[in-house]
Amino acid sequence: MLPFLVRIAVPLVVLGLAALPSRANEARSVRIDLSAEKDELKLVPGAVSEGASAKNSAWRKEKQDYWITAVFPSAADKWLSGSITFTPQGSGRVLVMLKGPYVRVSPGSPQLRTVWAYFDEVLATGATVRNPGFEELQGERPAVWYRLPPPAGVNLQPETLADIDSTQPAEGRFSARVWHHSGYAQAIEVQAGVPVTITFRHRLHE
Numbered sequence: 312m313l314p315f316l317v318r319i320a321v322p323l324v325v326l327g328l329a330a331l332p333s334r335a336n337e338a339r340s341v342r343i344d345l346s347a348e349k350d351e352l353k354l355v356p357g358a359v360s361e362g363a364s365a366k367n368s369a370w371r372k373e374k375q376d377y378w379i380t381a382v383f384p385s386a387a388d389k390w391l392s393g394s395i396t397f398t399p400q401g402s403g404r405v406l407v408m409l410k411g412p413y414v415r416v417s418p419g420s421p422q423l424r425t426v427w428a429y430f431d432e433v434l435a436t437g438a439t440v441r442n443p444g445f446e447e448l449q450g451e452r453p454a455v456w457y458r459l460p461p462p463a464g465v466n467l468q469p470e471t472l473a474d475i476d477s478t479q480p481a482e483g484r485f486s487a488r489v490w491h492h493s494g495y496a497q498a499i500e501v502q503a504g505v506p507v508t509i510t511f512r513h514r515l516h517e
């Protein structure tokens with residue numbers, strides 16, 4: 312009898328304590344993905360700011376060592392500071408992707424809710440982030456940064472695309488407005504074994 316109960320109870324505990332709270336937290340978070348899949352550089356996650364998590368991305372399967380997903384607890388209409396350190400195991404380029412939280416429209420729905428996340432002052436030590444405060448424009452777009460394409464099969468209206476925003480920047484005139492399906496990215500140059508720390512300001516708006 313007891314082994315049977317244990318077999319039932321353990322998965323429930325795992326589900327209850329691990330999966331559900333992390334999902335709940337992720338709804339109030341901003342996200343940074345780091346990818347060196349193109350240059351096949353292994354990325355080792357290091358320290359993150361308080362409350363954040365960073366790990367190699369199991370969903371990338373055999374490429375997971377080249378990719379880090381980091382989630383940072385955020386707050387609506389209040390700028391917070393975040394940071395992540397990682398160490399590349401080779402020299403080359405790492406794509407820094409600024410994204411919003413993964414929030415379904417309703418439980419079980421394949422559609423995601425447009426939860427805007429704002430980034431500003433994206434700086435690095437051990438590497439260089441260009442146009443870190445989104446102040447330099449090319450036309451109406453931030454220089455250097457480019458929009459990540461939405462996932463296959465997702466069509467976005469113009470008003471739901473990542474963009475610069477001038478309503479409440481952390482510094483200067485602009486910040487970047489992104490969400491899970493429309494982020495901004497740029498590639499940074501890294502050196503083998505040299506830790507890179509990215510610091511940034513972030514907030515949410517719903």
Ligand SMILES: [Ca+2]
Pocket residue numbers: 431432444445446480481482483484485486
């Ligand atoms: Ca700025």
